[in-house]
Structure formats: C-alpha cells, structure tokens
Amino acid sequence: MRHNRLLTACLAAGLALTAAGCSAASPGAASGSVTLTYLTFETPDLTASFWKNSIDNAEAKVPGLTIKDIVSPNTDRDAYAKQLQASGQFPDLLQSITPSTFAQAGLLKPYPQDWVNANFLDPMGNANKGKVYIPPTNSQIIPMVFYNKQLFARAGISGTPKTWAEFTADCAKLKAAGITPIELGGGDSFAAAMPLTGVLSVDVLGKDPNWLRERYAGKVHFTDSNVEAAVAKYRTMVANGYFEPGALSVSYADSIKDFTSGKAAMYMMGSWFLGSIPKAGAADYGSFLTPADDGSVVVPYAVGGSMAISASTPSPDKATAFAESWSLNPANLKTLIEGDGAFPLIKGKTLQDYGVDVSQVYQDSYTYVLQNNTKVSAIGWVTNDDAMPSGLNDDFYAAAQALFNSNDVAGQMAKLDSEWTTATQ
Known part of the structure; x- marks a missing residue:
C-alpha cells in the first residue's frame, strides 16, 4: 500500500x-x-x-x-x-x-x-x-503515532495523550527534557505529510466523513476555515520545534533508523512501520492515534488488497x-x-x-481495526471513492513540505484547490 x-x-x-x-x-x-x-x-x-x-x-x-x-x-x-x-x-x-x-x-x-x-x-x-x-484482504491505519516508552518516561510522561492539548503538552515536555519529540523524515514528501494526514483525517473527516466526495461536488474546499485550522496545527508543530532539526533533509529510510535507535520519542507513520520495529526491543514501543480536540477516537483508515x-x-x-x-x-x-x-x-x-509472530504493539494497534469506532478515509492514501484526483496525492504531500518552511497556510490550501480544479476538468 x-x-x-x-x-x-x-x-x-x-x-x-x-x-x-x-x-x-x-x-x-x-x-x-x-x-x-x-x-x-x-x-x-x-x-x-x-x-x-x-x-x-x-x-x-x-x-x-x-x-x-x-x-x-x-x-x-x-x-x-x-x-x-x-x-x-x-x-x-x-x-x-x-x-x-x-x-x-x-x-x-x-x-x-x-x-x-x-x-x-x-x-x-x-x-x-x-x-x-x-x-x-488487508488494511492500514495512516498514520499512527508510535512512541518510545523509555523516552516518555525520561520526560516524566505516563500514559498516552487522549486530546490534542495533552499531545502538544507532551511534545513540550519532551523538548524541555532535551528529547526530539517527533521524527519526521521530511526528505520524502509522503513522510513529511504524515502529521498533516493525521490532523485532517481527525479534525475534518472525523466530523464529516463524506468530505472528500463533497469536495468533488464543490460543496467544500481546502480553503474552508475548518481545514485551514487543522493544517495550522501541523504548522504550529513545526514552529514550536517539535520535529528534529533539518527534518526536510532526512529520508524516509533514515527516519526509521533514527526513531528505532532512540533519536526521537514519537514517529507519525503508516501502520506498515510495525514491520520495522526491532523484535528484540519491541516491548519498548507503543502506539496511539492522532488525538482529537475532544478526545474522540478517529481512525484514518485505508483498505488494500x-x-x-x-x-x-x-x-x-x-x-x-x-x-x-x-x-x-x-x-x-x-x-x-x-x-x-x-x-x-x-x-x-x-x-x-x-x-x-507479531509484537504486542501490533496486536494493540490491530484492535482499532476490529473495534466499532469512527473510521475515515486516510486522506491522500485511499484507493476507493474517496481517492483524490490523479496527481493530487503528490500535490498534497508537497504542500506538507512547503509548510515546513512557510506560514502561508491559506496560500498552500488555495493552491491545492486550484490543482484539484485542474485535475478534474
């Protein structure tokens, strides 16, 4: 996938x-x-x-x-x-x-x-x-938030955040303890877009699961205030220094090595990362979902086969x-x-x-698939009727890279709307 x-x-x-x-x-x-x-x-x-x-x-x-x-x-x-x-x-x-x-x-x-x-x-x-x-035949959650239990403990964090406010507070604690809060791997655009996929899936599709189909109908847009507010969360994460220095120069492959070697406390990535967790230290890892403001559980979901x-x-x-x-x-x-x-x-x-032979973190993550919860299409990843127009996935990923160095959330969202129009004409 x-x-x-x-x-x-x-x-x-x-x-x-x-x-x-x-x-x-x-x-x-x-x-x-x-x-x-x-x-x-x-x-x-x-x-x-x-x-x-x-x-x-x-x-x-x-x-x-x-x-x-x-x-x-x-x-x-x-x-x-x-x-x-x-x-x-x-x-x-x-x-x-x-x-x-x-x-x-x-x-x-x-x-x-x-x-x-x-x-x-x-x-x-x-x-x-x-x-x-x-x-x-199978599915993925895109993204999950994987975390290093030892680094959480070193920063005085017990448990996992249930709300966005708790999540950002934990990021601040980690940074204050001299620990990089989140590994990004932004040198590959799809990896750079993982936090953006998370916040949009939770804040936009979590409240309106039909948002992507409504975008095809012209009823909603990337420039809508709720979308820009969600994207601003990603931009704030960047501005607050919650990703590693030089994140746009880190490749996807190196981001896996960095996270599994303890260089960052969290890693927002598709659930396929579960296959990369070292078996010898699997007990040191856990996972949770991108938190919503109100603590509700929203699963950014993609079915493959x-x-x-x-x-x-x-x-x-x-x-x-x-x-x-x-x-x-x-x-x-x-x-x-x-x-x-x-x-x-x-x-x-x-x-x-x-x-x-799978780890406990795999088993815990799989429960989100089996539970009766709010599952929404992981924006930029699904291949069903919620798939974005041809070329828009890459444009979406590129917007995440651009927002790493720019505060212009409105401009990037307007660009996505324009690219959507071009792709569907």
Whole structure:
C-alpha cells in the first residue's frame, strides 16, 4: 500500500491501442491450458522467493493455468502498468495497483460480489462506484503515532495523550527534557505529510466523513476555515520545534533508523512501520492515534488488497480462480502481516490462524481495526471513492513540505484547490 500512486490522463492515450485487450492466450488455450501474465513487485519482504511460492500455490489450484511473472522495475506500479498497456502488453493480473482510473477506462474486471461479501470483513472498503476490483484482504491505519516508552518516561510522561492539548503538552515536555519529540523524515514528501494526514483525517473527516466526495461536488474546499485550522496545527508543530532539526533533509529510510535507535520519542507513520520495529526491543514501543480536540477516537483508515484482473484477459475464469485462491491464502497474508504491518480482513480468521509472530504493539494497534469506532478515509492514501484526483496525492504531500518552511497556510490550501480544479476538468 505504501507506494501506490494515482494514474494520470496518459492512460487514455494507450487505451485506444488495445481496446480489445492486450494479453493473448497461450497456444494450448484451445485444449484448456492457458498462460496469463501477472504484474508483481519485489521488496525486502516480498522477495522473488515469496512471489514464486505464492504463485505456485495458487497456480496449483487452477488446472491448465501457467502464470508468467512480470516484475515492476520501480515502486510506481501504476506508471509501469500504464506503459505496458500503451504498448499492448497490459497484464492479465496486476498486484497492488490503484484501481480507480484503470476501472474508469474499462480495463478491469470486477470480482463477483457474492464472493467478496462471503470472505471479507469490510467488503466495500476499497470499492469503486459500487464494484470491487481488488479484494479487500488487508488494511492500514495512516498514520499512527508510535512512541518510545523509555523516552516518555525520561520526560516524566505516563500514559498516552487522549486530546490534542495533552499531545502538544507532551511534545513540550519532551523538548524541555532535551528529547526530539517527533521524527519526521521530511526528505520524502509522503513522510513529511504524515502529521498533516493525521490532523485532517481527525479534525475534518472525523466530523464529516463524506468530505472528500463533497469536495468533488464543490460543496467544500481546502480553503474552508475548518481545514485551514487543522493544517495550522501541523504548522504550529513545526514552529514550536517539535520535529528534529533539518527534518526536510532526512529520508524516509533514515527516519526509521533514527526513531528505532532512540533519536526521537514519537514517529507519525503508516501502520506498515510495525514491520520495522526491532523484535528484540519491541516491548519498548507503543502506539496511539492522532488525538482529537475532544478526545474522540478517529481512525484514518485505508483498505488494500491483492490483485486486479484485466477486463481483456483471454481466460477470465482461470484468472479469477487464481486471484481468489491467492487472495485467501493465509501464507501470503502472513508475509504481509509480519513484514508490512498489514491488518488482515479475512472473515473467520484470527491472528493465530496465520501463524504469525507479531509484537504486542501490533496486536494493540490491530484492535482499532476490529473495534466499532469512527473510521475515515486516510486522506491522500485511499484507493476507493474517496481517492483524490490523479496527481493530487503528490500535490498534497508537497504542500506538507512547503509548510515546513512557510506560514502561508491559506496560500498552500488555495493552491491545492486550484490543482484539484485542474485535475478534474
């Protein structure tokens, strides 16, 4: 989930090239055998070995099917899928892409709704226009606030803050004790935007969960006073020196190292950070949510999943059978749970059923997913109907970087409104 990007209008240019489909059945398709292509990606956790094993396991459940693995050369799988589509090579199956624009262009086949309803806790969590193009197998909270219990204790802080006032008071105590309150990693724009995502999700979407859809309708704007007031909280955090010096020069990778080595007391990051907590010292870490003024609990939530299916695949039945088998395989979820901090959403399963080795902070964090609470779309991260227009995620992240060195909250919000208008024309 962490590297998804929305598509641009370039997709439309390629669509004309392959209206009837880009994949071709293997020579043996007439006799019931078929070869399908599958776009994947590799990370330190999702290795080539992981993909081979997961493909072999699902492939074995579909007689006559052979899967050809295509590995994305970079983290922007949407962009690479676009390139493949424009050259007539759109894959039959595509892992962890952003489905919205592909679906709007008629390139994806939805999953059977009865299968989705039967197997997942949040069946419409990542739906687009009432259809599910990627099974909602897992979820993330973006961001959570992770904290170092030893550094809290050193500053005389017991427990976690329940309100925004308590949160900023704790930041002041940490700073007074010579401890950097919050690690940022602002050299990567998405990481710089984590505090902004938190305050907007809580203060704006927490009060109006339909805000993003209302923004599409022109009923609300980034320049509205409630939005600017939330953004001002982030700006105040910067002005008060609650982030590490030179935060815009710290990369995302280095921010993980800095926080886990005790250089800061808190870290606002997506729940995938749970996979990076050192096992040897996991008991030293805890988590909480971005606090609201009134202490209410608001969960900035994003539902992810496995693979999309091309609408033009030559064997939709086999493609669907493979995708369903892969999506429900506990071994695949085990890797995502342990390595990427994913919160599973398959019905009838407990953590024990996945055979995972997870920390207490993971288990505590997962309770937010299972509880009946206020869940809102994590702005800038979701891929459902609350997804921002193409390109706006990056503009939103860039605004967070700009506000690190500028007091011009109104100007940055006006710029976002202008960019929204341009992207939706």
